Amino acid sequence: MLYTSSILLIVILFLLDREKTVKGLKIGLKKLLKNLPVFLNMIILVAISLYFISDELIIAYLGEGNYLFSLVFAILVGSISFMPGFVAFPLAGVLATKGVNYTVLAAFTTTMMMVGVVTYPIEKEFFGHKVTIIRNLIGLAIALIVSIIIGLVYGEVGLV
Incomplete structure (x- = not known):
């Protein structure tokens, strides 16, 4: 449901203003790539803690x-x-x-x-x-x- 509504909103925003939507998606992708190592470390720590507990x-x-x-x-x-x-x-x-x-x-x-x-x-x-x-x-x-x-x-x- 969350993915569907997100995609729908992106499509609507793209139709309203292509330039801003593409710019926003690029910024979001850059932030995701910047923070991905931290997220991966967190996921690894969670998996380890669930394994031992x-x-x-x-x-x-x-x-x-x-x-x-x-x-x-x-x-x-x-x-x-x-x-x-x-x-x-x-x-x-x-x-x-x-x-x-x-x-x-x-x-x-x-x-x-x-x-x-x-x-x-x-x-x-x-x-x-x-x-x-x-x-x-x-x-x-x-x-x-x-x-x-x-x-x-x-x-x-x-x-x-």
């Missing part, structure tokens, strides 16, 4: 034992790994069927998509060190708030 390992540490340990582990693993929502949510569904509670799943999936230890190099290139650190800390805070709210809604976390 298997589903079985995640289930073993997230679904059993100390509740606080499971929550901290979920935050750490989620922050280190990186997955898009269309992969993270089905994984969370599998983990839920294995007995992982919703508070831990919320912390895991939220940090996985909002905190970027693996994506730090590319973010630093675009936003700088300070903004990247601040963005990740805000993402971590939001992830904690979301997991606490989910825990309250499902009765896994008490108010006192």
